[in-house]
Amino acid sequence: MNNRIQKLTDSIGKVIVGKNDTVIKLLSALLCEGHVLLEDVPGVGKTQLITALSRSIGGKFNRIQLTPDVMPSDIAGFTMLDPKSGDFVYRDGVVICNFLLADEINRASPKVQSALLEAMEERQISLDGTTHALPRPFLVMATQNPVETYGTFHLPEAQMDRFFMRLSMGYPDAAEEIGILERTELHNPINNITEPAITVDEVIAMQEEVKNIRVTDQVKEYIVKLVSSTREDRNTTLGISPRGSIALYKAAKAFAYIYDREYVTPDDVKNVAVPVLAHRIILSPQGKTAFSSTDEYIANLLRTCDVPAMSR
Numbered sequence: 001m002n003n004r005i006q007k008l009t010d011s012i013g014k015v016i017v018g019k020n021d022t023v024i025k026l027l028s029a030l031l032c033e034g035h036v037l038l039e040d041v042p043g044v045g046k047t048q049l050i051t052a053l054s055r056s057i058g059g060k061f062n063r064i065q066l067t068p069d070v071m072p073s074d075i076a077g078f079t080m081l082d083p084k085s086g087d088f089v090y091r092d093g094v095v096i097c098n099f100l101l102a103d104e105i106n107r108a109s110p111k112v113q114s115a116l117l118e119a120m121e122e123r124q125i126s127l128d129g130t131t132h133a134l135p136r137p138f139l140v141m142a143t144q145n146p147v148e149t150y151g152t153f154h155l156p157e158a159q160m161d162r163f164f165m166r167l168s169m170g171y172p173d174a175a176e177e178i179g180i181l182e183r184t185e186l187h188n189p190i191n192n193i194t195e196p197a198i199t200v201d202e203v204i205a206m207q208e209e210v211k212n213i214r215v216t217d218q219v220k221e222y223i224v225k226l227v228s229s230t231r232e233d234r235n236t237t238l239g240i241s242p243r244g245s246i247a248l249y250k251a252a253k254a255f256a257y258i259y260d261r262e263y264v265t266p267d268d269v270k271n272v273a274v275p276v277l278a279h280r281i282i283l284s285p286q287g288k289t290a291f292s293s294t295d296e297y298i299a300n301l302l303r304t305c306d307v308p309a310m311s312r
Contacts, residue, residue: 002260004198004206011056011197015048015189018176022169025275026053026141028254030203031210034164034247035120035140037105037279042145044169050101050141051190057203058196059098059137066108072115076125077132090132095119098137098200105142106155116140117159137203157238157282164247165272166279206257213253214263218308222266223248226273226305235287235297244280251276266307274298 001009005027012023026049029036038046047063054061064074077093094100095116102108102116119125123134142163144155160166172180183189223245231239251272256264278294291297 002206002258004202005258007197008053008056011193012049012052014192015052016045017179017183018172019045019049019169022049022167024255024258025165025167025272027258028251028272029164030137030139031207031254031257032164032247032250033137033207034250035142035162037160037163037166038141038143038168039166040143040145040168040170044171046141046143046169047101047103048190049169050099050139052193053139054099055190055193056197057098057137057200058198059200059203060135061099061101062094062097063101063103064094065103066105066112068107068109070108070112072112075112075115076119076127079127079130090127090130093125095125095134095138095140096132098135098139100138100140102140102142104144106144110156113155113159116142117162121162137200137207157280160279161241161243163279165251165275167275210250210254210257213256213261215249215253216263219252219264219266219269220249222305222308223252223269226269226301227277229301229305230277230281233287235284235290236281237284237287238280238282240277240280244277248273248276270302273302 008027009020009023013020016023026036030053038049040046051061064070073093075093075095077091077096079088079090081087082089105113105116108116119134120140123138125132125134171177227240227242227245227248230236233239248269252264252268255268255272256262274295278298281294281297283291283294283297287297291300
């Protein structure tokens with residue numbers, strides 16, 4: 001594993017027990033300057049995960065609990081009249097940070113969801129004719145409860161497509177849960193991180209280095225074949241857009257970088273395909289009969305799609 005990534009995962013591991021696969025994929029999204037939708041039940045450690053990441057890097061962390069009464073100005077900020085100077089002054093919203101936990105995004109109104117997703121896409125906010133750039137790195141981890149629908153607003157497919165990855169931590173196994181009990185017995189495990197493992201500047205440097213990872217024509221064709229096959233399948237009513245193929249291409253490069261390789265293999269593509277692609281698909285009635293979820297559909301696609309022979 002890349003040395004700086006190893007330091008980062010070791011630091012996060014002081015707080016999060018197990019879940020190494022989720023941590024690696026979250027770091028892949030960070031290296032690609034993408035954002036993550038974390039679908040999980042309450043209490044599995046979503047807040048601890050993003051807090052541990054921000055402390056391990058030393059970036060600014062903000063958290064907002066999204067409810068129906070949250071306003072777009074809470075997200076983007078607002079301008080107000082300064083009574084002393086007589087000038088209008090900008091007041092930061094929660095997006096002015098490096099790491100933002102947007103808890104229960106599906107409880108916010110569509111207008112607030114749009115304000116957040118606009119900032120994620122454009123990496124800037126515009127108020128009263130003035131543009132405010134967001135800091136680098138900038139990672140949003142939005143959460144939603146997949147089993148509770150009362151008092152929620154559906155996140156439209158067009159907005160789901162803007163998330164780089166959809167992840168799930170899931171319940172810990174028995175050994176991991178015993179470790180959690182022991183780790184939380186005396187104090188909050190987040191206090192185990194006393195200083196950053198790497199700096200914000202190192203993260204930005206790694207984001208630039210990922211862009212130099214080589215991808216052969218065979219792997220590019222494999223990515224396009226995977227994505228395009230979802231558009232012609234009777235099991236889907238909505239296939240994956242070019243935004244999805246771009247995300248898969250970037251994520252595979254990040255995965256190769258994490259494991260200290262200068263080139264991408266088909267296995268890198270396979271390792272990130274489900275979290276990158278599954279939330280971008282709508283299954284047809286026939287597809288819902290054949291597959292229990294879009295994750296299962298993508299997993300089946302990976303099994304049936306021919307893998308190219310590699311040449312460096």
